[in-house]
Amino acid sequence: MRERSGAAETHGHAGRARRSAPAPAALLALPALAFVLVPLAGLAVKAPWSRAGSALSRSGAWTALGVSLEVTLGATALSLLVALPAAWALARVPFPGRRVVRALIVLPIVLPPVVAGVALLAALGRLGFVGALLGRAGITLAFTTAGAAVAAAFVSAPFLVLALEAGFRGLDTRLEDAARALGASRRYVFQRIVLPQLRPALVAGLVLAWARALGEFGATITFAGNFRGTTQTLPLAVFQALQTDPGAAIVISLGMLAISVGVLVAVGGRLLVR
């Protein structure tokens, strides 16, 4: 993504010459390609195609798909709510300690998800210091779809923050200055100038955050539990099916693989290489 924005600038290193190597050198990419494709091919080979439909329905895959949609959309909305102002502040306000704040905000990217689950449990669980307050307000997160969404948002929001911050930094602030000089309100400038320009970064960030939320497993099972129809998302359904019906687990995995490919095509094909 950085490379694109660099190339988009007419000055700088846009004119840097690229030396090309002979075509057979492309074989260097082969190990990485095989490393990814061989296991995925294993899914296709092992899949019980003849009973795929019944495997899906018996393992509760369709219910899990519904839960996953609910959880990931909730998580993405929650992520957006916290990420948009944070990204703006990180990109536009040169406050002291900004790097530390950014590092802390994106920490969940490198944090093991199960640690995220334990941490969420410790803070937002029924006996946690925030969870106790929430409980008094009548809000419980453990074993609820909302809890699964919070777990997913915790691990996916950083992706949105990073994408949006890069988006804000890539904006041409002169347009905003000009609009302000012409008498536009801050709100008008944000809605009519900033948001439209931000859209590619916003969409890319939303898709990435959504995809990360879709794959969330560790924090969800630790914090929200596993119940068909409320907290059993697709990854949890895969894990549970693996205990009793590996064929079903493979079929659901293939479905999620298709979604991932779709995400790549959406992000890579349209948003990044434009």
Add this chain to the structure above:
Amino acid sequence: MRRAIVVLLFPFLALMACSRGSAPSQPAARERTLTVLGAASLTDAFQAIGRRFEARHDGVTIRFSFGPSDGLAQQLQQGAPADLFASASSKWMDAVAGDPGVGHRADFARNRLTVVVPTSNPAGITALADLAKPGVRLVLAAEGVPAGDYARDILDNAGISRAALANLVSNEIDVKGVLQKVAAGEADAGIVYVTDVTPDVRGQVTAIPIPDAVNVIATYPIAVVAGSRDPGLALRFERYVLGPGQSELRRAGFLPAA
């Protein structure tokens, strides 16, 4: 340049380090490793037995993989390399006996189940029947997991199956997951094995006994898995579990096999 080489070599070095795990570099008397797949409920008792067995057998290392018996059986059927399988129910030992096959199968312990609640007991549960009270947040092991199946049998025996299962909020992957959710205070109640209420969790959970009339007795079989690379040593470990290891099982609260 040198750093680049190190970086390039790193994956291979890492792979080598991993693959050497099973074959330590300094050959002692004779290094032998047993891999034991055990039901999650056996975690503490088997680790204690393993330590004693290792102390008595020079150069022998026991590697345990604990999990739900159904999941372990599934792993064995997928070709996971293991020497012994210890299941929390006959059902999953039967499955493994069919594929890939077992030898020297023997029951080595029995277990009962108990209701557990957080020490704060937020739902005010004092007996099994209270699990049917509306609003109780009940957590069980998933269906198919022995502890989950036994728990459902118990609810059936007590005639509160429908009401209690309406309170179910999570199907945990194994019995230790149930214990964790109760110990963390997230769930109001769960059903686990008597042996799961170890000293480690006694401060966080209270056990509420299930009357014998409705309780289920879980039988634990152990067997040497077909394809074991050291069946002789595997059988020695099995005999140890059936013999001297019984004291560790008793200490953990298991009943002797029938």
